[in-house]
Amino acid sequence: MSKVDISGYIVPWALPNEKMPMHVTWSPDVFFDKIHVKVPPSFKILDVLNVDEARLKEHEAIITRVKSLIEGVPCYFGMIISAPKIFEELKMAKKITVEFLRNEKPFYCLELYGRIFRPRLEVVKPPEEVELTDYLEKNKLPLNLRYIGFGDIELKIEATIGGKIVSVGESVVYELLRRLWLSDILEKETEEVEKVVDNDRERRKRELWVEPAYISKMAQELQDKIDKGTIPTEVLDAEAIADLKEWLSDLKTKDKFMDIIYKRTQEMLLSLLLDLFDKNPTNNVELKNAKTVIRTKIATPVTKLTLRLLYKDKMGNEYPSIEIPIQVRDTRTEAHGMLIEMPIHIEKWENEPFMNVEKMRILGETQS
Amino acid sequence: MPSPSDIEKVFEWINKVKKFFEPFKPEFRDMRINYRTSKSEISLALHISNSLKRRIAKVEIPAYQNFVVSEMIDESFSRVQSVWRFDHGKWILSPSILPASEKYLVKLKGEVPREILLNMVRIQPAQNRDQTPELDKYWLDSMIRDVDFIEQIYKKLEIDEVNLAVHVGVQRCFSTTFPKEMKEVLEASQRWTRAGYGRDRSEIQRAWSNLRKVTGASKIQVGDIIQAIYELTLGNIFAEYLLLDLPYSLGEIKREERFMGLFPEKMSVEACADLNLKQPFATGYLTFKKKEYMKKIEDFLSGLRK
Numbered sequence: 001m002s003k004v005d006i007s008g009y010i011v012p013w014a015l016p017n018e019k020m021p022m023h024v025t026w027s028p029d030v031f032f033d034k035i036h037v038k039v040p041p042s043f044k045i046l047d048v049l050n051v052d053e054a055r056l057k058e059h060e061a062i063i064t065r066v067k068s069l070i071e072g073v074p075c076y077f078g079m080i081i082s083a084p085k086i087f088e089e090l091k092m093a094k095k096i097t098v099e100f101l102r103n104e105k106p107f108y109c110l111e112l113y114g115r116i117f118r119p120r121l122e123v124v125k126p127p128e129e130v131e132l133t134d135y136l137e138k139n140k141l142p143l144n145l146r147y148i149g150f151g152d153i154e155l156k157i158e159a160t161i162g163g164k165i166v167s168v169g170e171s172v173v174y175e176l177l178r179r180l181w182l183s184d185i186l187e188k189e190t191e192e193v194e195k196v197v198d199n200d201r202e203r204r205k206r207e208l209w210v211e212p213a214y215i216s217k218m219a220q221e222l223q224d225k226i227d228k229g230t231i232p233t234e235v236l237d238a239e240a241i242a243d244l245k246e247w248l249s250d251l252k253t254k255d256k257f258m259d260i261i262y263k264r265t266q267e268m269l270l271s272l273l274l275d276l277f278d279k280n281p282t283n284n285v286e287l288k289n290a291k292t293v294i295r296t297k298i299a300t301p302v303t304k305l306t307l308r309l310l311y312k313d314k315m316g317n318e319y320p321s322i323e324i325p326i327q328v329r330d331t332r333t334e335a336h337g338m339l340i341e342m343p344i345h346i347e348k349w350e351n352e353p354f355m356n357v358e359k360m361r362i363l364g365e366t367q368s
Numbered sequence: 369m370p371s372p373s374d375i376e377k378v379f380e381w382i383n384k385v386k387k388f389f390e391p392f393k394p395e396f397r398d399m400r401i402n403y404r405t406s407k408s409e410i411s412l413a414l415h416i417s418n419s420l421k422r423r424i425a426k427v428e429i430p431a432y433q434n435f436v437v438s439e440m441i442d443e444s445f446s447r448v449q450s451v452w453r454f455d456h457g458k459w460i461l462s463p464s465i466l467p468a469s470e471k472y473l474v475k476l477k478g479e480v481p482r483e484i485l486l487n488m489v490r491i492q493p494a495q496n497r498d499q500t501p502e503l504d505k506y507w508l509d510s511m512i513r514d515v516d517f518i519e520q521i522y523k524k525l526e527i528d529e530v531n532l533a534v535h536v537g538v539q540r541c542f543s544t545t546f547p548k549e550m551k552e553v554l555e556a557s558q559r560w561t562r563a564g565y566g567r568d569r570s571e572i573q574r575a576w577s578n579l580r581k582v583t584g585a586s587k588i589q590v591g592d593i594i595q596a597i598y599e600l601t602l603g604n605i606f607a608e609y610l611l612l613d614l615p616y617s618l619g620e621i622k623r624e625e626r627f628m629g630l631f632p633e634k635m636s637v638e639a640c641a642d643l644n645l646k647q648p649f650a651t652g653y654l655t656f657k658k659k660e661y662m663k664k665i666e667d668f669l670s671g672l673r674k
Contacts, residue, residue: 009651011494011507018495021509023649049490049513050648067516073645078490078511151496152537280543283499314495357498358505 004030008098010112012358015151015315016086019046020114024098025076032100032107035063039081040094043114049078083116086317090149091354092116093365113365117150117357119284121311121322124350129327130305132340139342141294141307141326146350147284150357151313156288157344158308166296166305167344282349294342302328307344381432381478382410388429389474392416397473401480403489404529404619404640408480409438414472421463429459435478442469488513489527489643493534493654502659506534508616508639511649518645529640531619534654536610536635541658542597545665556582596668600661606635609661613652615641 010022024035038060039045045061048054053065066077081096098110124144132139147153159167226245279287294305307324354360386394389412397411437459440448448467453460466472490511497504510530512518518525556579599605603621612618619638641650 011509011651013494013496013498013507015496019492021490021492021511023511049511050515052516067514073515073519074648076648078513078649080490150498280540283540283544286539353499356500 008110008112016317017315019080023078034101036099037061038097043081047080051077093362119149119151119153122146126324132330141344142347144348148352150354152284153311154286156310157292159294160306167294282351284353292344384432400526402528404531409477412474427461438477439475441473443471491532493532504656506654527643531638531640534637536656539633545662552582609657611655615650616652
């Protein structure tokens with residue numbers, strides 16, 4: 001093959017399903033009849049740019065005319081490809097060939113590599129057994145997790161008993177609602193509260209200020225959830241939700257509700273700040289909920305609990321979930337049938353992300 | 369890809385305006401489109417002879433699609449002031465008041481529909497960062513979809529400020545830098561406020577003495593933490609920790625809040641490049657110097673402790 005001035009570029013990393021733009025340029029003295037682009041079966045051609053005439057298939061494109069034939073304008077075409085499947089490998093490089101042909105004979109072949117990376121979550125020493133005791137504070141489900149690979153993930157943890165989800169992610173909104181309701185605050189604002197606040201009003205004044213629009217949005221979100229009936233029954237039982245709905249049907253009460261929420265901004269802000277710490281346990285992982293708690297009534301003896309870890313990357317790709325069956329040892333002597341609360345606690349994180357993937361050499365990849 | 373009707377849409381107001389200038393033999397000189405603002409600017413060369421100045425008393429052009437006459441320059445490159453006026457939705461010129469020059473350049477500003485701009489240029493930043501202990505990197509890619517289309521509009525077309533919004537995660541910079549004692553202060557404050565809204569008097573007492581104990585050991589207040597987040601996510605401060613490869617340059621930087629509150633999860637950083645027929649594509653990286661940024665957070669917090 002003779003030496004010609006042809007070069008190409010493809011973005012150096014991508015997640016599964018992420019669009020990978022590439023382009024190929026050549027000098028105006030390169031004459032060809034067609035350009036034949038082949039991508040591996042695991043990739044897909046999504047679009048071509050600056051092309052006048054082409055035949056496109058899923059894994060190949062035959063370009064017969066491009067648009068940049070204007071003097072002084074670089075000759076180029078662009079192509080968008082993606083890897084639509086989630087691979088088992090954490091890193092993968094697949095060859096894309098761009099052949100320039102004249103009289104049906106290739107005279108130049110350019111090789112580019114589509115490089116796909118993915119994350120993986122693993123459980124280090126999965127818990128086999130958990131004990132349910134009379135001492136609520138002792139009920140805790142510890143987990144040790146490991147993150148490897150590439151791509152930030154959002155992790156959601158769920159617990160099921162007999163197929164029913166028994167865990168609840170402690171959203172700030174739900175927490176607020178629960179506390180508002182449980183502390184009877186909707187009935188009347190207690191004078192006691194005011195007294196306590198008075199004691200240290202100066203300190204409070206110095207502490208926090210909040211955007212009213214934020215509180216309003218939070219209150220609206222809460223009200224919508226109540227109106228649409230999307231409050232999980234683990235947060236409030238059905239009866240309490242019905243009462244709350246009725247209470248809020250009155251316009252005056254709605255205003256009062258907003259007032260209460262405004263008054264409790266301090267608490268909400270603290271919750272949010274703590275969320276900030278708790279939601280990012282490690283550099284590449286964000287927890288969907290800062291805390292996940294198993295909150296359910298276990299009346300009849302239960303022997304099995306399943307923990308499910310669901311995670312997705314920034315593209316929204318959902319990776320196979322991890323299921324951990326756990327034996328439950330119920331040693332409660334009293335209070336059977338009472339509500340149990342068991343926080344799922346991530347005790348240890350091992351974080352081993354890929355660094356500098358741009359420069360990383362991957363098996364099967366040769367530098368072109 | 370842009371369609372022929374897209375060209376018509378780009379030219380719609382320009383062609384209408386051009387008709388009004390016909391006696392002055394209008395010629396397109398160049399056109400600039402600002403991708404970020406969707407504004408276009410076209411330069412039109414006019415030949416207004418002295419006899420025409422005497423013959424044509426007034427030129428009135430309806431302000432199609434709200435176009436604006438932004439500037440008029442004579443052949444000595446001097447700006448011709450106050451010859452155009454806008455009255456009842458029309459741009460009005462009285463040629464008789466023009467200076468001695470016969471050649472003029474008039475600049476008109478209008479808008480290009482957003483959907484056409486999206487058809488003209490393809491942009492994409494990386495969805496996920498590449499990382500080293502010091503840096504987070506995002507690739508940037510922008511490309512003119514069809515140079516023929518651009519050439520048909522005008523050979524000297526420039527598409528300025530093709531902007532890509534990159535979402536740079538910062539939450540973890542804060543959560544991993546804030547010292548443990550702050551978390552303790554927060555937890556104690558939360559316990560105290562929770563107790564305050566409840567009815568358990570002994571819990572109020574316990575929470576209060578716990579808060580006093582924790583805050584006694586730390587000089588940092590909750591308000592300080594919020595202030596730190598606020599100040600360190602101001603666009604001009606954050607910009608110091610960003611690097612962009614040419615031809616990209618830094619555009620607007622703002623907090624991207626998941627809620628409308630005070631806690632930005634990400635910063636939205638605009639990377640801008642100018643594209644034209646000579647440079648129809650642009651690739652490069654946006655680099656976030658996270659280690660230096662975290663050092664800045666640490667320094668800021670240690671300043672508070674003193």
